[in-house]
Amino acid sequence: MYNKEIGSQAWDIKPKTKSDRQDYRGRVAWFFAEMFMEVKRSNKYNPFDGQSLRGSQLGMKTFEQITKVAIESLNLQHRTFLFTAFIIETKARLLHWDRTGVVVSEEFDIGTEPGWLFNFVHRVATSAREAQGFDMTVTDADEDQIKKLDDFRKKQDNKYAQEYLDEMNMNQTLYPIQQLQCEIFKFAKTKINNTKDPQYSALSEKQHVTLLIGHICFAHSSLSGRETKGFVAFAVDVDCLVFLKESWRPINMSRLVREEGDIYCDLTGAGVLYIPFAIAGGNVSESHVTLNDELLSASQRQQYRLVLWEVGIPLDRHANSFALIRSLHHALKAHRYAWDKAGILHRDISPGNVLIDMLSPPNAPMGLLCDWELSKKKAELTEGATQHTRTGTWITLSAVSLQYPYKPIELSDDLESLYHLLTYNILRFYRHSMTKSTTTAQLMSPFQNDSESALAQHVWNYYYAHIRGISGDPDTGGMIKWMALRSAEPPFHLLDVESPLNRLLEDVHKLCFKHYQTVHKQDLDKYSPFLAQTAPTTVAEDAFVPHVSEPDEYDIDDVASEPPESPPTTSATITEVKEDHAPLESPLIDHARMNSAFLSILLPKKCDTLNWDLDDKIDDQFVNLPSFIGVADKKSSATRTKTSVGSNSRCIRRTDDNGGDEQPDPKRQKTEDSGPLSPIRK
Numbered sequence: 001m002y003n004k005e006i007g008s009q010a011w012d013i014k015p016k017t018k019s020d021r022q023d024y025r026g027r028v029a030w031f032f033a034e035m036f037m038e039v040k041r042s043n044k045y046n047p048f049d050g051q052s053l054r055g056s057q058l059g060m061k062t063f064e065q066i067t068k069v070a071i072e073s074l075n076l077q078h079r080t081f082l083f084t085a086f087i088i089e090t091k092a093r094l095l096h097w098d099r100t101g102v103v104v105s106e107e108f109d110i111g112t113e114p115g116w117l118f119n120f121v122h123r124v125a126t127s128a129r130e131a132q133g134f135d136m137t138v139t140d141a142d143e144d145q146i147k148k149l150d151d152f153r154k155k156q157d158n159k160y161a162q163e164y165l166d167e168m169n170m171n172q173t174l175y176p177i178q179q180l181q182c183e184i185f186k187f188a189k190t191k192i193n194n195t196k197d198p199q200y201s202a203l204s205e206k207q208h209v210t211l212l213i214g215h216i217c218f219a220h221s222s223l224s225g226r227e228t229k230g231f232v233a234f235a236v237d238v239d240c241l242v243f244l245k246e247s248w249r250p251i252n253m254s255r256l257v258r259e260e261g262d263i264y265c266d267l268t269g270a271g272v273l274y275i276p277f278a279i280a281g282g283n284v285s286e287s288h289v290t291l292n293d294e295l296l297s298a299s300q301r302q303q304y305r306l307v308l309w310e311v312g313i314p315l316d317r318h319a320n321s322f323a324l325i326r327s328l329h330h331a332l333k334a335h336r337y338a339w340d341k342a343g344i345l346h347r348d349i350s351p352g353n354v355l356i357d358m359l360s361p362p363n364a365p366m367g368l369l370c371d372w373e374l375s376k377k378k379a380e381l382t383e384g385a386t387q388h389t390r391t392g393t394w395i396t397l398s399a400v401s402l403q404y405p406y407k408p409i410e411l412s413d414d415l416e417s418l419y420h421l422l423t424y425n426i427l428r429f430y431r432h433s434m435t436k437s438t439t440t441a442q443l444m445s446p447f448q449n450d451s452e453s454a455l456a457q458h459v460w461n462y463y464y465a466h467i468r469g470i471s472g473d474p475d476t477g478g479m480i481k482w483m484a485l486r487s488a489e490p491p492f493h494l495l496d497v498e499s500p501l502n503r504l505l506e507d508v509h510k511l512c513f514k515h516y517q518t519v520h521k522q523d524l525d526k527y528s529p530f531l532a533q534t535a536p537t538t539v540a541e542d543a544f545v546p547h548v549s550e551p552d553e554y555d556i557d558d559v560a561s562e563p564p565e566s567p568p569t570t571s572a573t574i575t576e577v578k579e580d581h582a583p584l585e586s587p588l589i590d591h592a593r594m595n596s597a598f599l600s601i602l603l604p605k606k607c608d609t610l611n612w613d614l615d616d617k618i619d620d621q622f623v624n625l626p627s628f629i630g631v632a633d634k635k636s637s638a639t640r641t642k643t644s645v646g647s648n649s650r651c652i653r654r655t656d657d658n659g660g661d662e663q664p665d666p667k668r669q670k671t672e673d674s675g676p677l678s679p680i681r682k
Contacts (some may be wrong), residue, residue, distance in 0.1 A: 030076040031175050034132060035124050038066045040088040048093065048107065067223060070097040075219035075229060078135035078178065080288050080303065083124050085117065092117050099248040100290045100298040101224050135303075137284055141177040141212050149177065149212055149234050160313050160358045161241055164232040168214035175215040179236075181208040182244075182280035182307050187265040191277075202238045209280045209307060210236045211244055224298070226373070232311055241358075242279070243308040248290065248301035249373070259283070260306055260373040263344065267372065270342035274334035276370050281306035312355025312368050316425065320614045321501040323365045324425055327356050329598040330367030332418060336591040338369075339411060343378045347409045349417035350393035351424065381408055394477070395463040396420040399485055400519060402466075402478025404527035412515055412588035419508050420463075420481070423490070426505060427459065429617045431495040434458060456625050458491065473529035485509075485516045500601045500610045507597040515588040 040046070040062060047054055047063035054060070066086060073082050074097065081098040087110065094105040094116075108116050130136050141149075153165040169177075184206060192200040203209065211233040219229040228247040235242045250257050264278035281304070288303035318324045331354045338344045346353075346369065353371045360366035374391050391409055392401065398413040398420075426432060434455040462484065466477035484491045490509040494502035587593040600606055 037085045078138040081133040098290045100293040141179040184280045188279045245306045249304045250299040251302045252300045263372045272337040274330040276308035276310045311358045327367030331369040334369035348374045399478040399481035405474040407527035415588045433492045511587045515586045518586040
């Protein structure tokens, strides 16, 4: 609380900007808060109207506010659920939040029935911490562990590791160092014992790995769904940094949703390269499950942890075009190995799922394809969806998937997603044909009043535009993507048209263009929410099933580890495409042609002849674009709700917009609101 003088100054300063008020405002100690109460003095701020939500702007703003408090508490504390209270004038409601949504009590009058509120507060205050929703598997680290962490931090010479450690230790007063344990996977112990790698030796005799964690690296800004949180953790037994991923996985589906650790087991057993090594994890506890799901008619979820040996840095921190191309190629190869050797399709190629290994040399960055929790085996692709919503990240979904959300994800969709990931990074970090038409004044102006910013318009139309679904149908979009991919030329080009990056852009676009010559709308109408009578739950027998091809024989060391210092300049080869001839077979039916496009640039003999500019990356061109861009400031995502009535209570469930197979909100992406050092998206 503010005192009278300071509190008044905090809001009377002109102009009312965050920076002007900063010195006068207190900080919320989120980590230590046990329960929140929101109090409003006027009924015009009431978000509830009997058994439903009010439609007024002030009411919905209030609901957004209390939802944001719940999200912050669940993200910044170690909790399984949360209690809050809402008071407006003399009326009150009690709320219970977890990762399926919020259950809201009937309204009662604290003037005539104060006992309800007093009893509620007393019970919360005097109950055990586990009964308050706190995660008791996470405890305070002891002095010896913290000293060991400090000693490790002082001797670090890797700049990324140092940044992660500084973030982890930035404020131990507000975010104390905590410890937890995860059980080492059996397949991980087998690999550790077989490889005899000295870096793993400390784990060979262990059953559990002890981790120290501090301030969170990233978390989603929504309430329900998988709601993945990420920590860069210090492994006490091994004296190194690892990555801890925590999520809420659905467990009572009509068909079993596999644990991500089991998927990594299959990938590791098949020898898939360029993926993180999963060393430990599992379901946290049988009691760590959501409680609101029955009243909300939602899938029950269970808390799950996964420990990855490699710590990655986000793809958007790549050094130059060579690092970008090389990292994406490694992701492509991981995807290919998983498909050909393990029979697994990733199904969520997105900005947060392609990382760069923190410890890889700057001149030879190693890409990693992570977050395999949405993946499926080949046989499962024809079994229909486990949840009645779309899989993937909106901005990188294929045009077909956006237009026809009931169509199962296929191999070609994932390969197209890699192309969209390439174009997204080019538009952000490289000089292109839309860069010179976007002035500083245009970038700073609101998008609604800015018809001249080619970049802003293209980014919105290509990556974010959508049509809201009705009657429970998923949103649709991708019309501009569809049109662009049916054109023989990309919608933009780099200013350096002879650069290897521009050559790759053109070559991969041509593959997508040829693919879309084999795609016919009349074959897809059955997957459209506008034309289909009912949403298909399985793939028709005559539907396209991804073709399995034999992998090409090429050695992983054939790719140049670094670009030459002074290569000669050559023009990029542009292959002519005849639009009046549709290919007999899609070039995205397997990985071979896209892999060849990368190899034509990265193989040593090719790489040495190309005009590489190692300083071609520029500042992020999306920073000052309007708020629909994932890397810009965004409003809280807790603005969309759907309601249902539970017995003697009011159930309000926020529409799932990320994670799992839940419906994504296209105006926010699940991978880019994680800050400058978030290593994994979800």
